[in-house]
Amino acid sequence: MVAHLTMILLIYFLAAMAVHAMHQRYLSRPDPEGYEQILLIPSNQEQRIEGIVRALCRELFYRGKSFTLTVVADRTEAETVRIIEKLMLRQGMELSYLSAVPTDMEQGNQTGNHSIRLIDLREPKQ
Template sequence: MVAHLTMILLIYFLAAMAVHAMHQRHLSRPESEGFEQILLIPSNQAGRIEGIVRELCRELLYRGKSFRLTVVADRTEAETITIIEKLMQRQGMETSYLPAVPADIERVAQTDHTFRLIDLRESEQ
């Protein structure tokens, strides 16, 4: 009888500790920061793109931001695009595409802070 009561008390104690830990984790999360537009230029990064997109989604979802991903890629990057599409579908999100990099994108990205530019072209060099 005493063993059963001790087991019940132990279970209640562990459950209370779990609830307390989850509550502390919830309090430590930053406030929701709204919406962010992401412009991604993958440039044939099929080997690395999954980790990059997963980390981006994890960061934005942790911060409570909703976001829209626009991928700038041509038809030669079909494998990279397929990977991105699968990852975004798992998140329940759609991806939009641009067929070519706009000529003044770097200048606009520096002056206009309404979107974040992730340019992976430089890592190939």
């Protein structure tokens, strides 16, 4: 009976090690698509911005992509930008700023080896 339980535990242990090794191999594989540039327009989202930025970082980490985050904001959104700065500092990443979205980037163009994603949190105009 003890021998059977030991064998079952050994099999479970080896299976867990195999899954862990395959996952590490997947994470270490370079992404052929390069990196992604994120343009974020926060528009006074102090209550939601932390969850949004964390979800974005988590998604890109699990996809194995490196990224840069550029915040498009003016002075009225200072509190939202401060929250984003704090989160990116914890992640060990730099943050860049723009005062307006460049017209050639508004469509979410894909150029060269990287893509640009525009995340617009402004309220839709009616």
